[in-house]
Amino acid sequence: MQRIYIILIIITHALAFSTSSQAAQVKSSLHCKDQAIQQAQKLLEFHFGPDDRIEISQDVKALASIVNPRNKKQRFDVLEVWGFIYKGEYRMRFEYYLEKQGTCLLMGQEILEYANI
Template sequence: MRLLLSSLALLASVSASLAAPAHHCAADAVKQGEALLKFHSGNDERAKVDPDSVKQIGTVKALVGNGRFDVLEVEGWIYKGDYRMRLIYAQMPGECALMGQEIFERSNPY
């Protein structure tokens, strides 16, 4: 039993150390996501973004040239509506150049 518990503890510590570090634009993504949500809602003050929801979901090819952009996703809400926002950043070390954004309401219109 002790061996099992120590193995589980070791596995948990290894998993935590392997977690991807936060993207350097994560804080900017929260700020930009909230601004996008407020713009989308006519500046409704109830628009909020969950700062713990930021995750990098991949990259996309730049429309011009050979570069790639990082795609960060954040979750937010306005009153009873839930939203997913994707913010597209240029891959520039130390800078957060926002190149695009999209917003989707999490609902079933059918």
């Protein structure tokens, strides 16, 4: 009985550590939130030109980080932002490297129209 109790305590602590690590990762990922929103506006304007109907959602979702293909020891934070032009919806993802001094370095971006073809 005591052995089961000790195992349950270990599992509980491991889950708590995992959850706090994930929360810390999301917090660091959202450090570049404002830059991602600004970049989303620029990306839509680049693809479609200036348009008064462009709207950018202020909700930014932190996705799982990805490994830098050039240096496996480095990771890029991935932020997802949605944009809209008239009836069009666009999912944009931005990859940032967070430098030690807190600077967000944009490393990649993608845009995909959310459509049922």
